[in-house]
Each structure stands twice: as structure tokens, then as C-alpha cells.
Amino acid sequence: MAKEKIRPLILITNDDDITAPGIKNLVEAVKDLGRVVVVAPDKPQSGMGHAITIGSPLRLNKMNLFGDIESYQTSGTPVDCVKLAVDKILERKPDICLSGINHGANHSINVIYSGTMSAAMEASIEGIPSIGFSLLDYRYEADFTGARSVVHKMVSALLKTKMEKHMLLNVNIPSVPADEIKGIKICKQAYAKYEEDFDERLDPHGKKYYWLTGEFVSFDKGKDSDVYALSHNYVSVVPVQFDLTNYKLKEKLENKNLFK
Amino acid sequence: MAKEKIRPLILITNDDDITAPGIKNLVEAVKDLGRVVVVAPDKPQSGMGHAITIGSPLRLNKMNLFGDIESYQTSGTPVDCVKLAVDKILERKPDICLSGINHGANHSINVIYSGTMSAAMEASIEGIPSIGFSLLDYRYEADFTGARSVVHKMVSALLKTKMEKHMLLNVNIPSVPADEIKGIKICKQAYAKYEEDFDERLDPHGKKYYWLTGEFVSFDKGKDSDVYALSHNYVSVVPVQFDLTNYKLKEKLENKNLFK
Numbered sequence: 001m002a003k004e005k006i007r008p009l010i011l012i013t014n015d016d017d018i019t020a021p022g023i024k025n026l027v028e029a030v031k032d033l034g035r036v037v038v039v040a041p042d043k044p045q046s047g048m049g050h051a052i053t054i055g056s057p058l059r060l061n062k063m064n065l066f067g068d069i070e071s072y073q074t075s076g077t078p079v080d081c082v083k084l085a086v087d088k089i090l091e092r093k094p095d096i097c098l099s100g101i102n103h104g105a106n107h108s109i110n111v112i113y114s115g116t117m118s119a120a121m122e123a124s125i126e127g128i129p130s131i132g133f134s135l136l137d138y139r140y141e142a143d144f145t146g147a148r149s150v151v152h153k154m155v156s157a158l159l160k161t162k163m164e165k166h167m168l169l170n171v172n173i174p175s176v177p178a179d180e181i182k183g184i185k186i187c188k189q190a191y192a193k194y195e196e197d198f199d200e201r202l203d204p205h206g207k208k209y210y211w212l213t214g215e216f217v218s219f220d221k222g223k224d225s226d227v228y229a230l231s232h233n234y235v236s237v238v239p240v241q242f243d244l245t246n247y248k249l250k251e252k253l254e255n256k257n258l259f260k
Numbered sequence: 261m262a263k264e265k266i267r268p269l270i271l272i273t274n275d276d277d278i279t280a281p282g283i284k285n286l287v288e289a290v291k292d293l294g295r296v297v298v299v300a301p302d303k304p305q306s307g308m309g310h311a312i313t314i315g316s317p318l319r320l321n322k323m324n325l326f327g328d329i330e331s332y333q334t335s336g337t338p339v340d341c342v343k344l345a346v347d348k349i350l351e352r353k354p355d356i357c358l359s360g361i362n363h364g365a366n367h368s369i370n371v372i373y374s375g376t377m378s379a380a381m382e383a384s385i386e387g388i389p390s391i392g393f394s395l396l397d398y399r400y401e402a403d404f405t406g407a408r409s410v411v412h413k414m415v416s417a418l419l420k421t422k423m424e425k426h427m428l429l430n431v432n433i434p435s436v437p438a439d440e441i442k443g444i445k446i447c448k449q450a451y452a453k454y455e456e457d458f459d460e461r462l463d464p465h466g467k468k469y470y471w472l473t474g475e476f477v478s479f480d481k482g483k484d485s486d487v488y489a490l491s492h493n494y495v496s497v498v499p500v501q502f503d504l505t506n507y508k509l510k511e512k513l514e515n516k517n518l519f520k
Contacts, residue, residue, distance in 0.1 A: 046315075047312045047313070047314045048311045049312070049378060050309030050310060050372045050373050050378075051308045051311045052307045052373055054472060057471050058469065058470045058471075058472065059468075059469055059470075084458065086456070087458055109385060113339075125372075153519065154518075154519055164509065183519075183520070184519035184520075186510055187510075188503075188505040188507070189504055189505045193385050196346070198348055200348075207319075208319075209317040209319055210317055210318045210348065211317050212312065212318065212340070212343065239506040240505065240506055241505075241509075242372060242504075243448075243449055244371055244372070244449055244500045244501060244502075245449045245499065245500065246499040247448070249424065249499035250448065250498075256421075258417045258418070259414055259417060259497070260443070260444075
């Protein structure tokens, strides 16, 4: 019991839901590094951004999906999962929170829409160093072999250092065989967006409805962006912050004195 | 018709839903400044963060809630509303997007959870200068008199200048009579968070469920924060950015060379 207490406490969540192969691979990758507790949504929550559940109550159920690893599913969003873990499940603050491994990219502007990254950001706001992991392969049957070894390498390195209290990393892993991953690069968030399009259809009653579709476009020509690193088979690591203040524009607006 | 074309095109949305008094007051405040088009959710979407609708299709219906102002309601999130407006409704890019007026504060860390601010951020990503307005009064019957005059003053001043393409402002308005508002201050996002608590209850079948509750705590002692300005009856204006890269931590991690 005494030894148990000093092992790192690792909180794991995701946005694809507790049954996704990605979270199973994340658990497998780090379970030798500490005591792992999983708290994850009971249904897919992709694209939920930083949504929280205000207007309805939440359910929380103990599960048994990961062998001897303690696990819970909730009816909430990824952010709700972190809040429930911290306030209702864990007896102390985790040493690190890991979110993912997401099925699909969360590089560049995706950080804003991503439930995976929002869960990690929520932990970071709580003062828990945190990492979101994503593999650039949307498929259920994606191969996580390379991703697993990246996760293990990064988390074991970080657990040996003193991490910043609000450390938040957005890690994306190229979808190539493990031996083709060239390395791990610290990057900035690429300037990119989606050129949306809506697929307009008619329902059986003749009324219109719309499916969101869109094409990803990167405007970033720099070699220090996550999109650039990934396109060259590097793992991209973007340090992320939750102070969204645009200090440059703040200074400009102060000087302009527009609203007096 | 020729004159119509050069009037500023103002897109208005919110997260409280299209019937909320806040959005009606926003329309009233700016309708003399250009051609206003409203695209807003058909149900409350508070706390939706930057959620988008991927797994289900969207509905879009023309409404008639604001006299001669063109208006539409959608079944989507605030971010979906902006995407639909830009791609399906408006024939050209709006000159400005206004979101709100939110019933309740969106200062400090709330910017992350807020549907109001996420709608504005989505417009900013699209290259549309954008402002989210929030009044520090949650009530349906809140008095928007002071807020309306702040909105008019700010929007008319900004429409006369060349705004940055990705300009994004988080504006919070104290809940005091109009003549007690002391002025408009450009601020930084206060460092604050919610100390969550979950209200645990039993349903009629004896199963547990949880309501998210929590207390707002500001750790920011600075006089340049939005929380400070609001507590002194100033309107707070925080310029916001969607590049979330933490450049300081990026440099530190590059120097540490942890993941080689």
C-alpha cells in the first residue's frame, strides 16, 4: 500500500468513447508507468469542443473493460469526464492526464474543435499536466503500434521531469508503420482552416436537411508547424495554452483609444 | 439596390437561442448600422464550447422574429450557425459578426466554455472580424439598456475603422444601470477557474445521478484583467486569438530536448 501511493497516478480519457481501440491502446502503452484510472464517455463525442453539460444531469458507472485497470464511463462530454474524475472519483490530483489516442488528426485548427484536446485542456486548467494524443487514421481498425511506442517514450520521459503545472501538449502521430516515424518535433499550431460545404438533401417528407462536410486547407508555409512536421513523418508536439488573450491586438487597441 | 450593396453586412448569432431577449437587444442596438442577418440556434446552447455537429444532419428554417430583419434558426450549435450562415445563407462575407448578447458572464476562463464566444471565434477563423457580447445577468428579464448603448458605441466605432481580418473581441458588460457604467477597458483574460462540485442525487429507481455545480474563483491579482475591470463597473474588452500555441513552453521544450 505504501508503494502504491508513490506510483504516478495517470488519468486517461478520450472523446471517441470508452470502447474505442484508441483508448485501449493508450492504456496498454502506459500501464507499466503508474496507476491508471480511465474515465471516458459512454458514446462518441468527437467535435464536442469544450462543451460541458449544464442542462441535464450526468450518469457515472464503474466498468470492467481494461483487465485490472479501474475504469468508469459517464454520460457526459470529455470535459465532464475530467471534472467527474477530479471531483468524484480520484482521491488525489493525478500526476498527468492523457487523452486519446484519438482516431483522426487534431493538428492545427482542429485543437479548437477537438473533444480530445478539450479534455486535456480541462485537466491543464485544473493544474494537471496533460497531453492529448491523436493518430492520423480515422478508421476503427487503425494500426496503433507506432503510436503506442511514441506515447510510452513521451510519458515516461515526462514523468521523470518536473512538468509545468499547466503543461498541455497536443501530440499528433503520422499514420505510417512504426519504423517510418522519423522523430518527435516541437511545433507551433499551423494556420489552417476548413473550407466548409454543406451537403443539402431532401428528407422523405420533402424537407431540406444539411450534412456538414469540408476540406482542410493549410495556409501555413512555415517549417515549424505541426502540419509540416506530420507531412514529413514526424510526430508533432504543440504546447498549448488556455490564456487566449491576443496581447498584440490588446496593445494596438489600447493605443487607438477607439471606445472613449 | 446600389446603396443596399455598400451598407455593412452584419451577421448576428448567439447561444441562448433565437428567442432570447439578449439577441433581440443586439439586433435593436445595431440595426441602424447596416444590413443585419440573424442565424441562431433553435434551442439553448450554453456551455457548448466550440462543438460542431458531425454525426447528425442540420435543419435550417427561415423565421420572422425581428420585424423586417432577415432571420433563420438552425438545429445546430452556435458554431454550426456561423458555418451555415457563411456557406448557405449569405451571398458575401459579412463585414462583422456579433454574437450575443449573452445572458451571463463570459469573462476570464469562460471564454473556453462559451458558445457565444465560440460562434464569434468561428467567424474570426473565417476571416470575419467578430465580437461576442455578454451581460453579467443570467436572468431572462435582465435589463439590456446599458448593454445596448455599449454595443452601439463599439460597433459603430469599429465599422468606421479598418478592422483586422481575424479580430476577435470578448466583451463583457457589468450589470448596473446604464449611467453607472464607468467606461470601456481593453483587458487581458483573468487567470481563473471553477472549483467544481457535483450535486449527487438518487433517481426514483435508486440510481445515482450528478448535477454539475461550481464556484468561480479568480487567482488573478492584476489590474489589467477583465474580472478586475468588471468589478469596478467597467466594460471589459479582451482581444482573443485562435492560435493556442504556448510559445514560451515551446522554446523550453526545444531546449530540454526530452524526446530524442
